[in-house]
Amino acid sequence: MTSSSAGYILSETLHSLRRNPMLSFASMLTIFVSMVILGASFFFMVNANYMASTFESQLEVSAFLNQDITPEDIERVRGLITVLPEVASVELVTKDQALAQFGQNMGANQSEIIEDLGGVNPLPDKFTIKTTDPQQVITVAQQVETITGVKKVRYGPGVVEPLLKFTQWLRWIGVGIVILFTVASLVLISINIKLNVFSRRREIQIMKLVGASDTFIRWPFLIEGMIIGMIGGILAALTVGYGYNWLVEYLTMTLTFLPVVHNAVFFGEVLTGLILAGMLIGALGSTFSVRKYLRI
Amino acid sequence: MIQLRNVSKMYPNGAKALIDVSVRIEKGEFVFLVGPSGAGKSTFIRLIYREEKPSRGSIILSNKNLARMKDREVPLLRRKLGVIFQDFKLLQDRSVLENVAFALHVVGTPKREIGIRAKKAIELVGLATKEKVLTAQLSGGEQQRVCVARAIVNDPMLLIADEPTGNLDPETAWGIMELLYNINKRGTTVIMATHAREIVDQMQKRVIAIEAGKISRDEAHGGYGYDV
Ligand SMILES: Nc1ncnc2c1ncn2[C@@H]1O[C@H](COP(=O)(O)OP(=O)(O)OP(=O)(O)O)[C@@H](O)[C@H]1O
Ligand SMILES: [Mg+2]
Numbered sequence: 001m002t003s004s005s006a007g008y009i010l011s012e013t014l015h016s017l018r019r020n021p022m023l024s025f026a027s028m029l030t031i032f033v034s035m036v037i038l039g040a041s042f043f044f045m046v047n048a049n050y051m052a053s054t055f056e057s058q059l060e061v062s063a064f065l066n067q068d069i070t071p072e073d074i075e076r077v078r079g080l081i082t083v084l085p086e087v088a089s090v091e092l093v094t095k096d097q098a099l100a101q102f103g104q105n106m107g108a109n110q111s112e113i114i115e116d117l118g119g120v121n122p123l124p125d126k127f128t129i130k131t132t133d134p135q136q137v138i139t140v141a142q143q144v145e146t147i148t149g150v151k152k153v154r155y156g157p158g159v160v161e162p163l164l165k166f167t168q169w170l171r172w173i174g175v176g177i178v179i180l181f182t183v184a185s186l187v188l189i190s191i192n193i194k195l196n197v198f199s200r201r202r203e204i205q206i207m208k209l210v211g212a213s214d215t216f217i218r219w220p221f222l223i224e225g226m227i228i229g230m231i232g233g234i235l236a237a238l239t240v241g242y243g244y245n246w247l248v249e250y251l252t253m254t255l256t257f258l259p260v261v262h263n264a265v266f267f268g269e270v271l272t273g274l275i276l277a278g279m280l281i282g283a284l285g286s287t288f289s290v291r292k293y294l295r296i
Numbered sequence: 297m298i299q300l301r302n303v304s305k306m307y308p309n310g311a312k313a314l315i316d317v318s319v320r321i322e323k324g325e326f327v328f329l330v331g332p333s334g335a336g337k338s339t340f341i342r343l344i345y346r347e348e349k350p351s352r353g354s355i356i357l358s359n360k361n362l363a364r365m366k367d368r369e370v371p372l373l374r375r376k377l378g379v380i381f382q383d384f385k386l387l388q389d390r391s392v393l394e395n396v397a398f399a400l401h402v403v404g405t406p407k408r409e410i411g412i413r414a415k416k417a418i419e420l421v422g423l424a425t426k427e428k429v430l431t432a433q434l435s436g437g438e439q440q441r442v443c444v445a446r447a448i449v450n451d452p453m454l455l456i457a458d459e460p461t462g463n464l465d466p467e468t469a470w471g472i473m474e475l476l477y478n479i480n481k482r483g484t485t486v487i488m489a490t491h492a493r494e495i496v497d498q499m500q501k502r503v504i505a506i507e508a509g510k511i512s513r514d515e516a517h518g519g520y521g522y523d524v
Pocket of ligand 1: 307308309311312313331332333334335336337338339340
Protein backbone atom coordinates (compact mmCIF):
# COMPACT_ATOMS: atom_id res chain seq x y z
CA MET A 1 0.00 0.00 0.00
CA THR A 2 1.35 3.40 -0.94
CA SER A 3 1.56 6.27 1.53
CA SER A 4 -0.94 8.13 -0.63
CA SER A 5 -3.46 5.33 -0.06
CA ALA A 6 -2.75 5.27 3.67
CA GLY A 7 -3.42 8.98 3.94
CA TYR A 8 -6.56 8.63 1.91
CA ILE A 9 -7.83 5.77 4.06
CA LEU A 10 -7.37 7.90 7.16
CA SER A 11 -9.19 10.86 5.70
CA GLU A 12 -11.97 8.51 4.55
CA THR A 13 -12.31 7.20 8.09
CA LEU A 14 -12.64 10.69 9.53
CA HIS A 15 -15.06 11.63 6.78
CA SER A 16 -17.37 8.73 7.53
CA LEU A 17 -17.21 9.38 11.27
CA ARG A 18 -18.22 12.99 10.71
CA ARG A 19 -20.78 12.34 8.02
CA ASN A 20 -22.75 9.86 10.04
CA PRO A 21 -22.45 11.27 13.56
CA MET A 22 -25.72 9.78 14.81
CA LEU A 23 -24.82 6.29 13.71
CA SER A 24 -21.26 6.62 14.98
CA PHE A 25 -22.66 7.82 18.27
CA ALA A 26 -25.16 4.97 18.45
CA SER A 27 -22.41 2.42 17.78
CA MET A 28 -20.22 4.00 20.39
CA LEU A 29 -23.07 4.02 22.89
CA THR A 30 -23.75 0.36 22.20
CA ILE A 31 -20.16 -0.60 22.81
CA PHE A 32 -20.08 1.63 25.87
CA VAL A 33 -23.19 0.03 27.39
CA SER A 34 -22.01 -3.46 26.51
CA MET A 35 -18.58 -2.88 28.02
CA VAL A 36 -20.07 -1.38 31.18
CA ILE A 37 -22.33 -4.39 31.55
CA LEU A 38 -19.48 -6.73 30.77
CA GLY A 39 -17.12 -4.99 33.18
CA ALA A 40 -19.71 -4.87 35.95
CA SER A 41 -20.63 -8.50 35.56
CA PHE A 42 -16.97 -9.43 35.48
CA PHE A 43 -16.38 -7.64 38.75
CA PHE A 44 -19.46 -9.34 40.12
CA MET A 45 -18.10 -12.71 39.12
CA VAL A 46 -14.68 -12.05 40.60
CA ASN A 47 -16.20 -10.85 43.85
CA ALA A 48 -18.62 -13.73 44.02
CA ASN A 49 -15.68 -16.03 43.59
CA TYR A 50 -13.64 -14.16 46.17
CA MET A 51 -16.49 -14.21 48.67
CA ALA A 52 -16.95 -17.90 48.12
CA SER A 53 -13.24 -18.55 48.71
CA THR A 54 -13.20 -16.35 51.80
CA PHE A 55 -16.13 -18.11 53.33
CA GLU A 56 -14.66 -21.45 52.43
CA SER A 57 -11.21 -20.67 53.76
CA GLN A 58 -12.75 -20.17 57.16
CA LEU A 59 -13.72 -23.82 57.15
CA GLU A 60 -11.43 -26.04 59.18
CA VAL A 61 -11.44 -29.32 61.03
CA SER A 62 -10.73 -29.37 64.75
CA ALA A 63 -9.47 -32.68 66.09
CA PHE A 64 -9.55 -32.87 69.91
CA LEU A 65 -7.12 -35.33 71.46
CA ASN A 66 -7.51 -37.60 74.47
CA GLN A 67 -6.84 -35.89 77.80
CA ASP A 68 -4.05 -38.27 78.82
CA ILE A 69 -2.20 -38.25 75.54
CA THR A 70 1.61 -38.25 75.66
CA PRO A 71 3.77 -35.84 73.69
CA GLU A 72 5.06 -38.75 71.56
CA ASP A 73 1.51 -39.76 70.77
CA ILE A 74 0.69 -36.19 69.78
CA GLU A 75 3.53 -36.32 67.25
CA ARG A 76 2.35 -39.69 65.96
CA VAL A 77 -1.16 -38.31 65.41
CA ARG A 78 0.26 -35.22 63.70
CA GLY A 79 2.21 -37.50 61.36
CA LEU A 80 -0.89 -39.52 60.49
CA ILE A 81 -2.87 -36.40 59.75
CA THR A 82 -0.12 -34.76 57.71
CA VAL A 83 0.17 -37.71 55.31
CA LEU A 84 -3.47 -37.41 54.27
CA PRO A 85 -3.37 -36.04 50.71
CA GLU A 86 -6.23 -33.58 51.20
CA VAL A 87 -4.59 -31.88 54.15
CA ALA A 88 -2.98 -28.50 53.57
CA SER A 89 -1.81 -27.56 57.06
CA VAL A 90 -1.90 -28.95 60.58
CA GLU A 91 -1.50 -26.76 63.58
CA LEU A 92 -1.29 -27.89 67.19
CA VAL A 93 -3.08 -25.86 69.83
CA THR A 94 -1.92 -27.21 73.19
CA LYS A 95 -4.20 -27.26 76.21
CA ASP A 96 -2.12 -24.47 77.75
CA GLN A 97 -2.48 -22.28 74.67
CA ALA A 98 -6.18 -23.01 74.56
CA LEU A 99 -6.52 -22.05 78.18
CA ALA A 100 -4.57 -18.84 77.68
CA GLN A 101 -6.81 -18.02 74.76
CA PHE A 102 -9.85 -18.82 76.82
CA GLY A 103 -8.54 -16.65 79.66
CA GLN A 104 -7.91 -13.77 77.35
CA ASN A 105 -11.45 -13.99 76.10
CA MET A 106 -12.73 -14.03 79.67
CA GLY A 107 -10.44 -11.21 80.81
CA ALA A 108 -8.68 -13.26 83.47
CA ASN A 109 -5.18 -14.71 83.77
CA GLN A 110 -4.28 -18.35 83.50
CA SER A 111 -3.50 -19.24 87.10
CA GLU A 112 -6.70 -17.66 88.34
CA ILE A 113 -8.74 -19.78 85.96
CA ILE A 114 -6.96 -22.99 86.88
CA GLU A 115 -7.60 -22.20 90.46
CA ASP A 116 -11.24 -21.60 89.76
CA LEU A 117 -11.42 -24.90 87.93
CA GLY A 118 -9.94 -26.81 90.87
CA GLY A 119 -6.32 -26.95 89.76
CA VAL A 120 -6.86 -28.92 86.53
CA ASN A 121 -6.86 -27.65 82.98
CA PRO A 122 -10.05 -29.23 81.52
CA LEU A 123 -9.28 -28.27 77.91
CA PRO A 124 -7.86 -30.94 75.55
CA ASP A 125 -4.99 -30.59 73.13
CA LYS A 126 -6.28 -29.83 69.65
CA PHE A 127 -5.16 -29.99 66.02
CA THR A 128 -6.53 -27.36 63.67
CA ILE A 129 -6.55 -28.79 60.13
CA LYS A 130 -6.99 -26.90 56.91
CA THR A 131 -7.72 -28.82 53.73
CA THR A 132 -6.35 -28.16 50.25
CA ASP A 133 -9.91 -27.96 48.91
CA PRO A 134 -12.75 -26.80 51.17
CA GLN A 135 -14.96 -29.47 49.57
CA GLN A 136 -12.74 -32.08 51.28
CA VAL A 137 -13.50 -30.95 54.83
CA ILE A 138 -16.00 -33.73 55.48
CA THR A 139 -13.79 -36.50 54.08
CA VAL A 140 -10.82 -35.35 56.11
CA ALA A 141 -12.92 -35.10 59.27
CA GLN A 142 -14.13 -38.65 58.81
CA GLN A 143 -10.60 -39.98 58.29
CA VAL A 144 -9.11 -38.11 61.24
CA GLU A 145 -11.86 -39.37 63.51
CA THR A 146 -10.59 -42.96 63.08
CA ILE A 147 -7.08 -42.18 64.33
CA THR A 148 -6.43 -43.54 67.85
CA GLY A 149 -5.69 -40.73 70.23
CA VAL A 150 -8.28 -38.50 68.60
CA LYS A 151 -11.26 -38.19 70.85
CA LYS A 152 -13.55 -36.00 68.89
CA VAL A 153 -13.66 -34.21 65.55
CA ARG A 154 -15.58 -31.04 64.85
CA TYR A 155 -16.12 -29.40 61.48
CA GLY A 156 -19.51 -27.83 61.88
CA PRO A 157 -21.67 -30.31 59.96
CA GLY A 158 -24.97 -28.77 59.06
CA VAL A 159 -23.16 -25.52 58.43
CA VAL A 160 -20.52 -26.72 55.99
CA GLU A 161 -22.80 -28.44 53.49
CA PRO A 162 -25.18 -25.51 52.89
CA LEU A 163 -22.29 -23.07 52.89
CA LEU A 164 -20.45 -25.06 50.24
CA LYS A 165 -23.62 -25.31 48.18
CA PHE A 166 -24.12 -21.57 48.50
CA THR A 167 -20.60 -20.69 47.44
CA GLN A 168 -20.88 -23.05 44.48
CA TRP A 169 -24.02 -21.27 43.41
CA LEU A 170 -22.42 -17.89 43.87
CA ARG A 171 -19.70 -18.93 41.44
CA TRP A 172 -22.11 -20.27 38.84
CA ILE A 173 -24.24 -17.15 39.01
CA GLY A 174 -21.15 -14.99 38.46
CA VAL A 175 -20.03 -17.01 35.44
CA GLY A 176 -23.59 -17.13 34.11
CA ILE A 177 -23.99 -13.38 34.27
CA VAL A 178 -20.75 -12.79 32.40
CA ILE A 179 -21.68 -15.24 29.64
CA LEU A 180 -25.20 -13.85 29.34
CA PHE A 181 -24.06 -10.28 28.98
CA THR A 182 -21.19 -11.10 26.67
CA VAL A 183 -23.65 -12.68 24.28
CA ALA A 184 -26.08 -9.79 24.71
CA SER A 185 -23.44 -7.19 23.98
CA LEU A 186 -22.19 -9.07 20.90
CA VAL A 187 -25.73 -9.18 19.53
CA LEU A 188 -26.27 -5.49 20.21
CA ILE A 189 -23.01 -4.51 18.59
CA SER A 190 -23.46 -6.67 15.50
CA ILE A 191 -26.92 -5.20 14.89
CA ASN A 192 -25.44 -1.77 15.14
CA ILE A 193 -22.54 -2.39 12.83
CA LYS A 194 -24.80 -4.10 10.29
CA LEU A 195 -26.91 -0.96 10.25
CA ASN A 196 -23.82 1.13 9.82
CA VAL A 197 -22.44 -0.89 6.94
CA PHE A 198 -25.86 -1.23 5.36
CA SER A 199 -26.15 2.54 5.24
CA ARG A 200 -22.94 2.53 3.25
CA ARG A 201 -23.46 -0.42 0.93
CA ARG A 202 -23.81 2.06 -1.94
CA GLU A 203 -20.43 3.52 -1.21
CA ILE A 204 -18.91 0.05 -1.05
CA GLN A 205 -20.55 -0.84 -4.36
CA ILE A 206 -19.12 2.25 -6.02
CA MET A 207 -15.67 1.55 -4.62
CA LYS A 208 -15.82 -1.93 -6.12
CA LEU A 209 -16.96 -0.56 -9.45
CA VAL A 210 -14.00 1.74 -9.82
CA GLY A 211 -11.63 -1.11 -8.97
CA ALA A 212 -10.85 -0.76 -5.28
CA SER A 213 -9.42 -3.94 -3.76
CA ASP A 214 -11.28 -5.58 -0.90
CA THR A 215 -8.47 -4.74 1.49
CA PHE A 216 -8.65 -1.08 0.55
CA ILE A 217 -12.40 -1.04 1.13
CA ARG A 218 -12.08 -2.75 4.49
CA TRP A 219 -9.48 -0.46 6.03
CA PRO A 220 -11.61 2.63 6.69
CA PHE A 221 -14.37 0.48 8.19
CA LEU A 222 -11.85 -1.38 10.31
CA ILE A 223 -10.23 1.78 11.63
CA GLU A 224 -13.59 3.41 12.20
CA GLY A 225 -14.79 0.36 14.12
CA MET A 226 -11.64 0.42 16.23
CA ILE A 227 -11.90 4.12 17.00
CA ILE A 228 -15.56 3.84 17.97
CA GLY A 229 -14.80 0.74 20.03
CA MET A 230 -11.89 2.45 21.74
CA ILE A 231 -13.91 5.52 22.73
CA GLY A 232 -16.76 3.35 23.97
CA GLY A 233 -14.26 1.17 25.84
CA ILE A 234 -12.50 4.11 27.51
CA LEU A 235 -15.78 5.64 28.65
CA ALA A 236 -16.89 2.25 29.93
CA ALA A 237 -13.60 1.74 31.79
CA LEU A 238 -13.99 5.14 33.47
CA THR A 239 -17.60 4.43 34.40
CA VAL A 240 -16.91 0.96 35.73
CA GLY A 241 -13.73 2.12 37.46
CA TYR A 242 -15.29 5.01 39.34
CA GLY A 243 -18.51 3.08 39.95
CA TYR A 244 -16.67 0.13 41.43
CA ASN A 245 -14.48 2.29 43.61
CA TRP A 246 -17.48 4.08 44.98
CA LEU A 247 -19.33 0.83 45.60
CA VAL A 248 -16.35 -0.74 47.37
CA GLU A 249 -16.01 2.29 49.64
CA TYR A 250 -19.68 2.21 50.41
CA LEU A 251 -19.72 -1.50 51.11
CA THR A 252 -16.64 -1.58 53.30
CA MET A 253 -18.23 1.15 55.39
CA THR A 254 -21.69 -0.30 55.71
CA LEU A 255 -21.24 -4.04 55.42
CA THR A 256 -17.85 -4.52 57.01
CA PHE A 257 -18.08 -8.29 57.12
CA LEU A 258 -18.43 -8.55 53.33
CA PRO A 259 -15.16 -9.47 51.63
CA VAL A 260 -14.56 -7.45 48.42
CA VAL A 261 -11.69 -7.52 45.95
CA HIS A 262 -9.60 -4.41 46.04
CA ASN A 263 -6.43 -4.89 44.06
CA ALA A 264 -5.04 -2.02 42.00
CA VAL A 265 -3.12 -4.16 39.50
CA PHE A 266 -6.07 -6.43 38.84
CA PHE A 267 -8.31 -3.39 38.66
CA GLY A 268 -6.12 -1.78 35.99
CA GLU A 269 -5.96 -5.03 34.04
CA VAL A 270 -9.72 -5.33 33.91
CA LEU A 271 -10.16 -1.73 32.75
CA THR A 272 -7.46 -2.09 30.09
CA GLY A 273 -9.18 -5.29 29.07
CA LEU A 274 -12.44 -3.41 28.60
CA ILE A 275 -10.80 -0.88 26.28
CA LEU A 276 -9.09 -3.59 24.24
CA ALA A 277 -12.29 -5.63 24.10
CA GLY A 278 -14.15 -2.55 22.83
CA MET A 279 -11.57 -2.05 20.06
CA LEU A 280 -11.56 -5.71 19.17
CA ILE A 281 -15.33 -5.92 18.99
CA GLY A 282 -15.48 -2.74 16.90
CA ALA A 283 -12.86 -4.06 14.48
CA LEU A 284 -14.27 -7.58 14.24
CA GLY A 285 -17.82 -6.33 13.91
CA SER A 286 -16.99 -4.06 11.00
CA THR A 287 -14.88 -6.70 9.26
CA PHE A 288 -17.62 -9.30 9.38
CA SER A 289 -20.35 -6.89 8.34
CA VAL A 290 -18.40 -5.44 5.42
CA ARG A 291 -17.65 -8.90 4.11
CA LYS A 292 -21.27 -9.43 3.19
CA TYR A 293 -21.26 -6.39 0.92
CA LEU A 294 -17.95 -7.15 -0.73
CA ARG A 295 -19.51 -9.85 -2.86
CA ILE A 296 -20.68 -7.46 -5.55
CA MET B 297 -10.28 -6.27 -27.97
CA ILE B 298 -13.10 -8.32 -26.49
CA GLN B 299 -14.45 -11.63 -27.59
CA LEU B 300 -17.35 -13.72 -26.33
CA ARG B 301 -17.29 -17.39 -27.28
CA ASN B 302 -20.44 -19.48 -26.82
CA VAL B 303 -21.37 -17.57 -23.71
CA SER B 304 -24.46 -18.60 -21.77
CA LYS B 305 -25.65 -17.07 -18.56
CA MET B 306 -28.17 -18.69 -16.30
CA TYR B 307 -29.05 -16.94 -13.04
CA PRO B 308 -29.39 -19.01 -9.87
CA ASN B 309 -33.20 -18.70 -10.10
CA GLY B 310 -33.08 -20.48 -13.46
CA ALA B 311 -33.59 -17.41 -15.71
CA LYS B 312 -31.67 -17.90 -18.96
CA ALA B 313 -30.43 -14.37 -19.71
CA LEU B 314 -27.96 -15.23 -22.49
CA ILE B 315 -27.85 -18.36 -24.64
CA ASP B 316 -24.75 -19.36 -26.62
CA VAL B 317 -23.68 -15.85 -27.57
CA SER B 318 -20.55 -15.38 -29.68
CA VAL B 319 -19.37 -11.94 -30.73
CA ARG B 320 -16.17 -10.03 -31.27
CA ILE B 321 -15.67 -6.31 -30.73
CA GLU B 322 -12.54 -4.61 -32.03
CA LYS B 323 -10.49 -1.90 -30.45
CA GLY B 324 -11.87 1.59 -31.10
CA GLU B 325 -15.39 0.44 -32.02
CA PHE B 326 -18.60 2.14 -30.88
CA VAL B 327 -21.25 -0.50 -30.26
CA PHE B 328 -24.93 -0.16 -29.36
CA LEU B 329 -26.65 -3.08 -27.62
CA VAL B 330 -30.38 -2.93 -28.35
CA GLY B 331 -33.32 -5.21 -27.74
CA PRO B 332 -36.55 -5.49 -25.81
CA SER B 333 -36.71 -5.34 -22.06
CA GLY B 334 -35.44 -8.52 -20.45
CA ALA B 335 -33.49 -9.53 -23.56
CA GLY B 336 -30.18 -9.75 -21.73
CA LYS B 337 -28.44 -6.43 -22.47
CA SER B 338 -27.61 -5.62 -18.85
CA THR B 339 -26.45 -9.18 -18.34
CA PHE B 340 -24.06 -8.75 -21.30
CA ILE B 341 -22.67 -5.57 -19.69
CA ARG B 342 -22.37 -7.19 -16.25
CA LEU B 343 -20.39 -10.07 -17.71
CA ILE B 344 -17.85 -7.67 -19.18
CA TYR B 345 -16.97 -5.97 -15.92
CA ARG B 346 -17.21 -9.29 -14.12
CA GLU B 347 -20.08 -8.49 -11.85
CA GLU B 348 -21.38 -11.83 -13.10
CA LYS B 349 -19.53 -14.90 -14.31
CA PRO B 350 -20.72 -16.72 -17.45
CA SER B 351 -22.30 -20.12 -16.80
CA ARG B 352 -20.71 -21.44 -19.96
CA GLY B 353 -18.28 -20.21 -22.61
CA SER B 354 -15.42 -17.76 -22.37
CA ILE B 355 -14.98 -14.00 -22.45
CA ILE B 356 -11.55 -12.86 -23.54
CA LEU B 357 -10.55 -9.30 -22.70
CA SER B 358 -6.95 -8.29 -23.43
CA ASN B 359 -5.81 -11.92 -23.38
CA LYS B 360 -7.54 -12.73 -20.08
CA ASN B 361 -10.45 -15.13 -19.76
CA LEU B 362 -12.94 -13.45 -17.43
CA ALA B 363 -14.73 -16.78 -16.91
CA ARG B 364 -11.66 -18.12 -15.11
CA MET B 365 -10.51 -14.90 -13.50
CA LYS B 366 -9.97 -15.09 -9.74
CA ASP B 367 -11.92 -12.71 -7.50
CA ARG B 368 -8.82 -10.88 -6.39
CA GLU B 369 -7.90 -10.07 -10.00
CA VAL B 370 -11.25 -8.36 -10.58
CA PRO B 371 -10.20 -4.94 -9.17
CA LEU B 372 -7.31 -4.88 -11.66
CA LEU B 373 -9.72 -5.62 -14.52
CA ARG B 374 -12.08 -2.85 -13.44
CA ARG B 375 -9.31 -0.29 -13.33
CA LYS B 376 -8.93 -0.78 -17.08
CA LEU B 377 -12.64 -0.23 -17.65
CA GLY B 378 -14.96 2.74 -17.27
CA VAL B 379 -18.51 1.94 -16.22
CA ILE B 380 -21.53 4.24 -16.56
CA PHE B 381 -25.01 3.58 -15.23
CA GLN B 382 -28.53 4.87 -15.64
CA ASP B 383 -28.61 5.82 -11.95
CA PHE B 384 -25.14 7.46 -11.96
CA LYS B 385 -23.91 5.75 -8.77
CA LEU B 386 -22.27 8.84 -7.35
CA LEU B 387 -21.43 9.65 -3.73
CA GLN B 388 -24.15 12.19 -3.03
CA ASP B 389 -22.50 13.84 -0.07
CA ARG B 390 -19.29 14.70 -1.92
CA SER B 391 -18.26 17.26 -4.44
CA VAL B 392 -17.79 16.70 -8.15
CA LEU B 393 -14.03 16.79 -7.70
CA GLU B 394 -14.11 14.34 -4.81
CA ASN B 395 -16.26 11.91 -6.77
CA VAL B 396 -13.89 11.87 -9.71
CA ALA B 397 -10.77 11.83 -7.52
CA PHE B 398 -12.29 8.88 -5.66
CA ALA B 399 -11.63 6.61 -8.64
CA LEU B 400 -7.97 7.65 -8.60
CA HIS B 401 -7.54 7.34 -4.85
CA VAL B 402 -8.82 3.79 -4.63
CA VAL B 403 -6.29 2.59 -7.18
CA GLY B 404 -3.40 4.25 -5.36
CA THR B 405 -2.58 7.06 -7.79
CA PRO B 406 0.13 9.40 -6.40
CA LYS B 407 -1.39 12.40 -4.70
CA ARG B 408 0.08 15.12 -6.92
CA GLU B 409 -1.32 13.41 -10.03
CA ILE B 410 -4.82 13.04 -8.64
CA GLY B 411 -5.79 16.70 -8.65
CA ILE B 412 -4.43 17.32 -12.12
CA ARG B 413 -6.06 14.31 -13.75
CA ALA B 414 -9.40 14.73 -12.00
CA LYS B 415 -9.63 18.37 -13.04
CA LYS B 416 -8.78 17.51 -16.61
CA ALA B 417 -11.56 14.92 -16.77
CA ILE B 418 -14.05 17.35 -15.22
CA GLU B 419 -13.11 20.00 -17.74
CA LEU B 420 -13.59 17.51 -20.55
CA VAL B 421 -17.23 16.89 -19.52
CA GLY B 422 -17.81 20.63 -19.19
CA LEU B 423 -18.23 20.93 -15.43
CA ALA B 424 -15.11 22.93 -14.57
CA THR B 425 -17.17 25.66 -12.88
CA LYS B 426 -18.99 23.16 -10.63
CA GLU B 427 -15.97 21.32 -9.28
CA LYS B 428 -16.77 22.12 -5.64
CA VAL B 429 -20.54 21.49 -5.79
CA LEU B 430 -22.00 18.45 -4.04
CA THR B 431 -23.34 16.01 -6.62
CA ALA B 432 -26.70 15.89 -4.83
CA GLN B 433 -27.20 19.50 -5.91
CA LEU B 434 -26.65 18.81 -9.62
CA SER B 435 -29.22 18.13 -12.34
CA GLY B 436 -29.52 14.61 -13.77
CA GLY B 437 -27.56 15.53 -16.87
CA GLU B 438 -24.79 17.08 -14.83
CA GLN B 439 -24.66 14.04 -12.57
CA GLN B 440 -24.28 11.79 -15.59
CA ARG B 441 -21.42 14.00 -16.76
CA VAL B 442 -19.69 13.49 -13.43
CA CYS B 443 -20.15 9.78 -13.89
CA VAL B 444 -18.57 9.99 -17.34
CA ALA B 445 -15.67 12.00 -15.96
CA ARG B 446 -15.14 9.37 -13.27
CA ALA B 447 -15.31 6.59 -15.86
CA ILE B 448 -12.64 8.12 -18.11
CA VAL B 449 -10.30 9.56 -15.50
CA ASN B 450 -8.24 6.35 -15.43
CA ASP B 451 -7.88 6.36 -19.22
CA PRO B 452 -9.75 3.08 -19.68
CA MET B 453 -9.37 1.08 -22.85
CA LEU B 454 -13.05 0.18 -22.74
CA LEU B 455 -16.06 2.22 -21.67
CA ILE B 456 -19.26 0.32 -20.94
CA ALA B 457 -22.56 2.06 -20.33
CA ASP B 458 -25.93 0.59 -19.36
CA GLU B 459 -28.68 2.99 -20.49
CA PRO B 460 -26.63 6.09 -19.68
CA THR B 461 -29.36 8.36 -21.08
CA GLY B 462 -32.28 6.42 -19.59
CA ASN B 463 -33.09 9.07 -16.99
CA LEU B 464 -32.39 12.14 -19.13
CA ASP B 465 -34.48 14.31 -21.42
CA PRO B 466 -33.57 14.08 -25.15
CA GLU B 467 -31.54 17.26 -25.25
CA THR B 468 -29.46 16.36 -22.21
CA ALA B 469 -29.10 12.85 -23.57
CA TRP B 470 -27.52 14.21 -26.74
CA GLY B 471 -25.03 16.12 -24.65
CA ILE B 472 -23.91 12.87 -23.05
CA MET B 473 -23.77 11.13 -26.42
CA GLU B 474 -21.53 13.86 -27.74
CA LEU B 475 -19.17 13.19 -24.85
CA LEU B 476 -19.12 9.46 -25.52
CA TYR B 477 -18.62 10.12 -29.23
CA ASN B 478 -15.59 12.28 -28.55
CA ILE B 479 -14.14 9.82 -26.08
CA ASN B 480 -14.55 7.09 -28.70
CA LYS B 481 -12.83 9.24 -31.30
CA ARG B 482 -9.78 9.46 -29.06
CA GLY B 483 -9.50 5.67 -29.32
CA THR B 484 -11.52 4.29 -26.40
CA THR B 485 -13.83 1.40 -27.24
CA VAL B 486 -17.45 2.11 -26.20
CA ILE B 487 -20.21 -0.44 -25.59
CA MET B 488 -23.59 1.03 -24.72
CA ALA B 489 -26.90 -0.70 -23.97
CA THR B 490 -29.83 1.55 -24.77
CA HIS B 491 -33.50 1.94 -25.62
CA ALA B 492 -32.92 5.38 -27.19
CA ARG B 493 -34.15 4.82 -30.75
CA GLU B 494 -33.34 8.30 -32.04
CA ILE B 495 -29.77 8.20 -30.83
CA VAL B 496 -29.07 4.80 -32.35
CA ASP B 497 -30.73 5.71 -35.66
CA GLN B 498 -28.89 8.95 -35.98
CA MET B 499 -25.37 7.85 -35.00
CA GLN B 500 -25.24 4.94 -37.47
CA LYS B 501 -22.74 2.91 -35.42
CA ARG B 502 -22.46 -0.83 -35.00
CA VAL B 503 -25.69 -2.26 -33.59
CA ILE B 504 -25.95 -5.63 -31.86
CA ALA B 505 -29.55 -6.62 -31.21
CA ILE B 506 -30.30 -9.16 -28.51
CA GLU B 507 -33.64 -10.95 -28.26
CA ALA B 508 -34.46 -13.54 -25.63
CA GLY B 509 -30.81 -14.02 -24.83
CA LYS B 510 -29.60 -14.48 -28.42
CA ILE B 511 -28.01 -12.12 -30.92
CA SER B 512 -30.63 -11.53 -33.59
CA ARG B 513 -28.84 -8.89 -35.64
CA ASP B 514 -25.34 -7.44 -35.89
CA GLU B 515 -24.85 -4.55 -38.32
CA ALA B 516 -21.73 -2.44 -38.78
CA HIS B 517 -23.78 0.72 -39.34
CA GLY B 518 -27.33 0.15 -38.22
CA GLY B 519 -30.46 1.67 -36.73
CA TYR B 520 -32.55 0.80 -33.71
CA GLY B 521 -34.77 -1.34 -35.87
CA TYR B 522 -37.82 -2.03 -33.74
CA ASP B 523 -41.12 -0.41 -34.52
CA VAL B 524 -42.58 -0.49 -31.04
N1 LIG C 1 -29.82 -10.79 -10.81
C1 LIG C 1 -30.70 -11.52 -11.52
N2 LIG C 1 -31.21 -12.65 -10.98
C2 LIG C 1 -32.07 -13.39 -11.69
N3 LIG C 1 -32.50 -13.12 -12.90
C3 LIG C 1 -32.04 -12.00 -13.49
C4 LIG C 1 -31.12 -11.16 -12.82
N4 LIG C 1 -30.83 -10.12 -13.63
C5 LIG C 1 -31.54 -10.33 -14.75
N5 LIG C 1 -32.27 -11.46 -14.68
C6 LIG C 1 -33.13 -12.01 -15.73
O1 LIG C 1 -32.35 -12.19 -16.88
C7 LIG C 1 -33.03 -11.77 -18.04
C8 LIG C 1 -32.27 -10.66 -18.74
O2 LIG C 1 -32.20 -9.52 -17.90
P1 LIG C 1 -31.39 -8.21 -18.27
O3 LIG C 1 -31.40 -7.34 -17.10
O4 LIG C 1 -30.08 -8.61 -18.81
O5 LIG C 1 -32.32 -7.60 -19.42
P2 LIG C 1 -32.17 -6.20 -20.17
O6 LIG C 1 -32.05 -6.53 -21.60
O7 LIG C 1 -31.09 -5.38 -19.57
O8 LIG C 1 -33.59 -5.55 -19.89
P3 LIG C 1 -33.93 -3.99 -19.75
O9 LIG C 1 -33.94 -3.43 -21.12
O10 LIG C 1 -35.28 -3.99 -19.15
O11 LIG C 1 -32.89 -3.36 -18.88
C9 LIG C 1 -34.41 -11.31 -17.55
O12 LIG C 1 -35.31 -12.39 -17.75
C10 LIG C 1 -34.22 -11.06 -16.11
O13 LIG C 1 -35.40 -11.35 -15.42
MG1 LIG D 1 -31.03 -3.53 -18.50
